[in-house]
Amino acid sequence: MGRLAFGNEVVALDDRVLAHLEIVMVTKLRRHEPFILTWTVDPSLGSGRVSRWVGLSTSWDIRFESRPAGPINQAWIEDLMSTANSPGGLRIVPEPSAGGD
Numbered sequence: 001m002g003r004l005a006f007g008n009e010v011v012a013l014d015d016r017v018l019a020h021l022e023i024v025m026v027t028k029l030r031r032h033e034p035f036i037l038t039w040t041v042d043p044s045l046g047s048g049r050v051s052r053w054v055g056l057s058t059s060w061d062i063r064f065e066s067r068p069a070g071p072i073n074q075a076w077i078e079d080l081m082s083t084a085n086s087p088g089g090l091r092i093v094p095e096p097s098a099g100g101d
Helices: 015-030 074-084
Strands: 002-006 009-013 035-040 049-054 061-063
Touching (some): 002 015, 009 015, 009 049, 015 035, 015 049
Antiparallel strands (some): 002 009, 002 061, 035 049
């Protein structure tokens, strides 16, 4: 499990998820397109969800526990980017199979 941090706020996520989120987040910010990032809170921490505004001046970092396993799934990048471009913002959606199912 790696981590995505916004200041003192830290979210633990699987390294594979983080690798794909990083690509989408960097792509959006390179295009000067701020966005909302929303994630669910683990039930052990009280459940619910958190939304964070991410713009060019937002300080964030990703720390991987290890190298992500397997190649980048382009279909997943497209699915994540689709959520990032929606009014609801970037959300973690399930990874589609390599065959696009």
